[in-house]
Amino acid sequence: MKEEKYLIEKVGRENPFRVPEGYFDTLSSQIMAKIEKEGVEARDIQPAKEKRAKVVWLRPVLYAAASVCALFISVVAYQNYSEQGVTAPAQTVVANNQMMTDDYFDEAADYVMLDNQDIYACLMSDY
Numbered sequence: 314m315k316e317e318k319y320l321i322e323k324v325g326r327e328n329p330f331r332v333p334e335g336y337f338d339t340l341s342s343q344i345m346a347k348i349e350k351e352g353v354e355a356r357d358i359q360p361a362k363e364k365r366a367k368v369v370w371l372r373p374v375l376y377a378a379a380s381v382c383a384l385f386i387s388v389v390a391y392q393n394y395s396e397q398g399v400t401a402p403a404q405t406v407v408a409n410n411q412m413m414t415d416d417y418f419d420e421a422a423d424y425v426m427l428d429n430q431d432i433y434a435c436l437m438s439d440y
Contacts, residue, residue: 422432
């Protein structure tokens with residue numbers, strides 16, 4: 314509210330925007346000149362509409378091609394996964410667990426900023 318009063322004191326309530334003199338006298342002739350110019354340009358651009366019609370006709374074909382590609386990629390990925398078998402992820406988990414040593418735990422505790430008292434408190438809590 315204070316800012317609004319300040320602005321009214323500095324600028325006043327008068328509208329600062331004005332229309333140039335004679336603007337509406339020449340406006341209609343300027344608009345008609347632009348329409349005639351764009352009309353001539355629009356007649357020259359007829360082949361673009363034909364090109365757009367081809368693109369619209371090709372759109373379902375492109376969708377079908379994309380669907381076939383997606384299906385092909387899915388089948389290949391499924392076959393690669395089934396060749397590896399279900400045991401491959403389990404073997405990876407076992408290998409990762411064997412690599413986990415006290416050094417990794419110490420690094421994780423340092424990263425989380427846990428000290429011995431925090432670890433004891435966590436182990437002794439009921440939840």
